[in-house]
Amino acid sequence: MLQRPPAYHTYYAPLVAIIDFLLVLASGFGTHFLRFGLTNPVPQDFIVLIFNSAILVVLCLNMGGIYRSWRGVRLQNILTRYITVLLAPVFLVLLFLVFTKTSEKFSRLWLIFFFNAVWISGVVYRVGHYYFLKWLRSQGHNLKNVIVISLDINSLPLNFREDALDSGYNTVKFIPVFDPEGELNLADLPTHIRKLRAEEIWLCLPISLGGIIKDVMYTLRKYTVDIRYLPDFEDMQLLNHRPGMVAGRYSLDLSYTPLDGTNATLKRLEDIILGFIILITILPACAVIAVLVKLSSPGPVLFKQKRHGIGGKPIKVYKFRTMKIHEEPEGAVTQATKDDPRTTAIGRYLRRTSLDELPQFYNVLQGRMSIVGPRPHALAHNEYYMDLVESYMWRHKVKPGITGLAQVNGYRGETDILEKMQKRVEYDLSYINNWSLLLDLKIILLTVIKGFTNHNAY
Numbered sequence: 001m002l003q004r005p006p007a008y009h010t011y012y013a014p015l016v017a018i019i020d021f022l023l024v025l026a027s028g029f030g031t032h033f034l035r036f037g038l039t040n041p042v043p044q045d046f047i048v049l050i051f052n053s054a055i056l057v058v059l060c061l062n063m064g065g066i067y068r069s070w071r072g073v074r075l076q077n078i079l080t081r082y083i084t085v086l087l088a089p090v091f092l093v094l095l096f097l098v099f100t101k102t103s104e105k106f107s108r109l110w111l112i113f114f115f116n117a118v119w120i121s122g123v124v125y126r127v128g129h130y131y132f133l134k135w136l137r138s139q140g141h142n143l144k145n146v147i148v149i150s151l152d153i154n155s156l157p158l159n160f161r162e163d164a165l166d167s168g169y170n171t172v173k174f175i176p177v178f179d180p181e182g183e184l185n186l187a188d189l190p191t192h193i194r195k196l197r198a199e200e201i202w203l204c205l206p207i208s209l210g211g212i213i214k215d216v217m218y219t220l221r222k223y224t225v226d227i228r229y230l231p232d233f234e235d236m237q238l239l240n241h242r243p244g245m246v247a248g249r250y251s252l253d254l255s256y257t258p259l260d261g262t263n264a265t266l267k268r269l270e271d272i273i274l275g276f277i278i279l280i281t282i283l284p285a286c287a288v289i290a291v292l293v294k295l296s297s298p299g300p301v302l303f304k305q306k307r308h309g310i311g312g313k314p315i316k317v318y319k320f321r322t323m324k325i326h327e328e329p330e331g332a333v334t335q336a337t338k339d340d341p342r343t344t345a346i347g348r349y350l351r352r353t354s355l356d357e358l359p360q361f362y363n364v365l366q367g368r369m370s371i372v373g374p375r376p377h378a379l380a381h382n383e384y385y386m387d388l389v390e391s392y393m394w395r396h397k398v399k400p401g402i403t404g405l406a407q408v409n410g411y412r413g414e415t416d417i418l419e420k421m422q423k424r425v426e427y428d429l430s431y432i433n434n435w436s437l438l439l440d441l442k443i444i445l446l447t448v449i450k451g452f453t454n455h456n457a458y
Contacts, residue, residue, distance in 0.1 A: 016129075
């Protein structure tokens with residue numbers, strides 16, 4: 001298995017949201033003391049308005065995309081988006097005061113001070129944060145290693161490397177797309193990724209060579225490295241497009257996950273809260289199952305197997321043992337079949353009802369798995385299918401799950417033909433592309449309904 005280097009911490013977004021919340025509180029109370037003096041206590045109506053405004057500001061900024069990663073984006077664009085989005089909560093607060101006829105309770109001068117203080121403090125914080133990160137990156141920290149594929153080094157702007165460094169990217173390797181004989185020069189790309197611990201691949205190619213992207217994607221099919229296409233759009237008029245900007249160039253994200261920043265934190269909170277509640281609820285059932293498994297045949301109650309987690313990192317996954325103790329040929333993993341003689345009587349029932357997977361809620365609380373996500377496959381299965389199913393390894397851009405979109409659509413159990421695995425991967429990638437908390441809750445509900453009635457699983 002060729003795995004991706006460990007990614008940088010993705011939970012900075014909630015910290016920024018907390019700072020924005022505190023800045024709004026500080027702006028509200030600070031301007032009140034400025035307007036009315038330190039000796040006058042803050043009335044309850046003011047306190048309620050300040051706290052509600054802080055919550056509204058954070059919600060609007062989140063919906064406006066302020067808490068996504070801004071790596072590679074210019075300061076001017078960051079501040080423009082922030083100031084524009086902040087108009088929404090200010091308008092909503094004023095609208096609320098007018099419609100509830102409570103505007104008379106608040107000093108208009110204080111409201112002006114308050115809203116401007118929120119704007120100014122947020123802008124100052126972001127400017128300071130931007131230049132702090134710029135200094136940090138100049139010291140060699142908070143950088144992502146990038147391999148650049150282009151026609152040649154001369155086809156890139158003179159200040160390309162410096163612009164990339166300012167944006168938080170360390171261009172560790174430049175690879176010409178063609179060798180001296182005019183053939184594609186991609187054979188050593190996997191070796192460079194491993195040795196240089198590259199986290200992203202940038203394809204800086206003209207539009208006329210866009211077909212090469214498919215060759216690059218195929219070469220990197222065993223990797224979870226992020227891939228960006230940075231074409232030159234200067235001679236093209238675009239309509240209704242939303243490309244990103246990296247190092248001053250347009251970027252089309254070809255292989256990215258939505259579970260980043262705030263979304264990653266929401267997903268983790270979902271796993272902790274629901275996982276803890278479910279685990280407490282199922283403990284009595286787990287105790288009964290553990291006794292039955294122990295009595296069914298000699299051997300341990302739990303079965304531990306290495307699987308690939310997020311980014312291809314190996315993890316241990318726990319399940320109730322459903323088979324008699326046996327030895328597999330070295331390097332082989334034989335899938336369970338419907339009438340597998342190795343399966344115990346209680347094991348067949350556990351597999352059919354998915355109760356054998358209940359111990360994986362401990363994996364969820366550990367942070368190695370999620371409640372919902374692509375099911376983790378055995379290591380040998382990954383090695384086998386990564387060459388047969390296109391984009392197979394993209395499943396590992398998120399944490400594996402106890403249940404998933406493929407499972408609730410009937411693709412559980414043995415994948416005895418290639419088409420079944422292709423369909424499972426199709427559902428897994430659809431889940432990653434369309435992730436939302438609502439989708440997770442829907443899958444969990446469908447699992448409860450189908451998980452105990454689907455007799456196609458074994």
